Amino acid sequence: MKKVLILYISTTGNTEQIAHLLNEALSDNDFDITTMSFDFTNLDALDLLQYDGILFGTHTYNDGDLPFETDVFLDTLLTLDLNNKIVGIFGSGDTSYSYFCEAVEIMKDEFALRxxxxxxxxxxxxxxxxxxxxxLSIHKLASLFQEALLE
Ligand SMILES: Cc1cc2nc3c(=O)[nH]c(=O)nc-3n(C[C@H](O)[C@H](O)[C@H](O)COP(=O)(O)O)c2cc1C
Structure with missing residues (x-):
């Protein structure tokens, strides 16, 4: 059975709701899904190595930044080789800011570099x-993620 981690950070619940909808969209599959939030877990990025697929969610903070709670995680992420892991990125932002959902783009690059x-x-x-x-966008990500995992 493929192991999936849905890992997210959410302060006011918007990214959390996307995580919840992704989980629902994947629940018809025979995946072993674990959901974790940075608010409650001291997650070591090394733990990512146990999973076949990772869905990572984050809101965007000041001027297109990642939230500070991800700092330690990101330091460890830099040391990992995530060869063959399927990764999808999601997040909430606010279009009134200049760098809308920029943290999503940053994490896309970080995971690709790994x-x-x-x-x-x-x-x-x-x-x-x-x-x-x-x-529609959430279902599209779930379906692409599922296809890639089952390939
Ligand atoms: C101080 C502050 C800075 C923010 N900066 C950005 C930003 O640069 N870009 C963006 O898209 N959203 C920005 N936001 C908006 C949040 O990302 C948005 O409210 C998001 O929905 C929060 O998600 P959450 O409910 O998962 O925490 C900022 C919000 C705050 C409070």
Whole structure:
């Protein structure tokens, strides 16, 4: 059974809701899914090595930055080789900021540099994911992720 990690950071619940919808969209598959949030877990990036696929979610903070809570995780991530891991990135931001959902783009690059197979499609939602276009984008990521894992 393929092991999947849905790992996210969310302060006001918007990215958390995307994580929840991705989990729901994948639940028909025979995947062993673990969901973790940076708020409650002291996750070591080394733990990523146990999973076949990772869905990583983050909101964007000041001027297109990642939230500071991910700092230690990112330091370890730099040391990993994630060859053959399937990775999808998602997040919430706010279109009123100049660098909308920039943290999603940063993480896409970080995972690609670690040799992961990063899906080109990302989910970038303005605040809470309740528009049709948000749900379509979330389902598209889930379906591409599932296809890549089962290939
Ligand atoms: C101080 C601050 C800075 C922010 N900077 C950005 C930003 O640069 N780009 C962006 O897209 N959103 C930015 N946001 C908006 C958050 O990413 C947005 O509210 C998001 O929905 C929060 O997600 P969460 O509910 O998962 O925490 C910022 C929010 C705050 C409070």
């Amino acid at each position: 040799n992961a197979i990063v899906l080109e499609h990302t989910v970038r939602v303005n605040l809470y994911p309740d528009l049709d276009q948000d749900l």
